[in-house]
Amino acid sequence: MSLDTVVEDIREEARARAEEIREEADAEAEEIIAEAEADAERIRDQKLAEAEREIEREREQTLSSAKLEAKQERLSARRDVLEDVREDVETAIDELDGDRRHDLTETLLAATLAEFDDDQEVVVATREADIDLLEELVDGRDATVGEPVDCLGGVVGESDTSRVRVNNTFDSVLEDVWDDELKNLSERLFDQ
Known part of the structure; x- marks a missing residue:
C-alpha cells in the first residue's frame, strides 16, 4: 500500500x-x-x-x-x-274649583278638626286662593282661619295647647297616594 x-x-x-x-x-x-x-x-x-x-x-x-x-x-x-x-x-x-274643591276642602277640614279635643283652640290654614272658602267652612265651628300656607289646597290645623299640627293638605294626600300607588302607576305606564 x-x-x-x-x-x-x-x-x-x-x-x-x-x-x-x-x-x-x-x-x-x-x-x-x-x-x-x-x-x-x-x-x-x-x-x-x-x-x-x-x-x-x-x-x-x-x-x-x-x-x-x-x-x-x-x-x-x-x-x-x-x-x-x-x-x-x-x-x-x-x-280644582267649584263644588269639587269645596267638598274636598270640607272633608279635609272635618278630618283635621276631628284630630283635636273639643276644648282646644284650633287654627286652620290653607293656600291664599282658598282663604275665603275656608272661612266659609269654619263658620260655626270651633276654629279660626290663620295665615295662608304654601300648598295646593286642603287644610293645616294647629293648636297651641296641644302643640299638634295636622297636615291634611292636598299635597300631603297626594304624597301618601303617590307613595302607595307608585309601583302600580309605573306598571300601568310602562307595561312591566
Whole structure:
C-alpha cells in the first residue's frame, strides 16, 4: 500500500465521516426546526386563544356597559315621565274649583278638626286662593282661619295647647297616594 493510497483512504474516511456528521447535523437541525415550528405553532395558538378570550371579555364588558347605560337611560326616562305625570296631577289639583274643591276642602277640614279635643283652640290654614272658602267652612265651628300656607289646597290645623299640627293638605294626600300607588302607576305606564 502506498502512501497515496493511505492518504486517499484517510481522505475517503474523513469525507464519509464529514458526510455522516453533516447528515446528523442536518437531521438534528431538522429536528430543532420542527420543534421550533411546533413551539411557534403552539405559542401562536396560545396567543390566538388569549386574544380571542380578551376580545370576548372586552365584548362582554362593552355589552354589559351598554346594557347598564341603556337601563339607566330607561330609568331616567321613566323618572322624567313620572315627574311629568306628578306635575300634571298637581296642576289638576291646583285647578280644582267649584263644588269639587269645596267638598274636598270640607272633608279635609272635618278630618283635621276631628284630630283635636273639643276644648282646644284650633287654627286652620290653607293656600291664599282658598282663604275665603275656608272661612266659609269654619263658620260655626270651633276654629279660626290663620295665615295662608304654601300648598295646593286642603287644610293645616294647629293648636297651641296641644302643640299638634295636622297636615291634611292636598299635597300631603297626594304624597301618601303617590307613595302607595307608585309601583302600580309605573306598571300601568310602562307595561312591566
